[in-house]
Every structure is written in structure tokens, then in C-alpha cells.
Amino acid sequence: MNTCTNCQTQFEGRSNQKFCSLSCKNKFHNDKNREKELVVTQVNKILHKNWTTLHRLYEIYRSAPISMDIAEAYGYNKRYYTHIHNSPLGEKYTMSYDVGFKNHIDNKIQIIVSD
Ligand SMILES: [Zn+2]
Numbered sequence: 001m002n003t004c005t006n007c008q009t010q011f012e013g014r015s016n017q018k019f020c021s022l023s024c025k026n027k028f029h030n031d032k033n034r035e036k037e038l039v040v041t042q043v044n045k046i047l048h049k050n051w052t053t054l055h056r057l058y059e060i061y062r063s064a065p066i067s068m069d070i071a072e073a074y075g076y077n078k079r080y081y082t083h084i085h086n087s088p089l090g091e092k093y094t095m096s097y098d099v100g101f102k103n104h105i106d107n108k109i110q111i112i113v114s115d
Pocket of ligand 1: 008009020024
């Protein structure tokens, strides 16, 4: 007797057979993939939150320098960004898709939206 890896049902089959049915085999692998992709889903959520937060702050402050503390109070998570954009002037922007900021000394940031 074998025990199904997915549903734990006892079944007759080859000694190395792990699943009682094709649907149990599929379900098991689908669940495993979903678990594996959870980290992607979680990071995407944070990136999306950063994107909405920066756009919201841009609506309010435009490109006036603001404290990073304000951005964080609005929900910005500075550990996550999509890419770094280097402007032709040699300035480095930390981007969340089409919106980003450059750092000033004194913990202030200046938001820009790329067009
Ligand atoms: Zn099963």
C-alpha cells in the first residue's frame, strides 16, 4: 500500500508511486508553486505601495525637498525599489517604476516623475 503525498489516502500502485491520482499530483505541485511565488507577491505588494505613496507625495509636494521620514510615515519602504536611474547630469534617482527621488544631504528627498 502507498500513501498519497497530497491527500494521505492509502492506495494500490507501484511502490514508488507518490500520488493516488493525476489530480492529486497536480494539486500538490500547484500548491507548491503558489507557496514559492508568495515571496514575489509580497515584494510586488511593497513595490506597488511605494509607487502609490511616491505619486501621492508628488501630488502634494511636487519636487520640493521633503524629509524621508514623511515618505515613510506615508508608507514608503526604502528597502524596496525597482531600479536606479542615472540622469545625464550624473544624478542618481531611486525609482519605483516611473516615479523616484534623489537624495539630498540632511535626509531629504526630491521626487520626480519620469515622462
Ligand atoms: Zn490523493
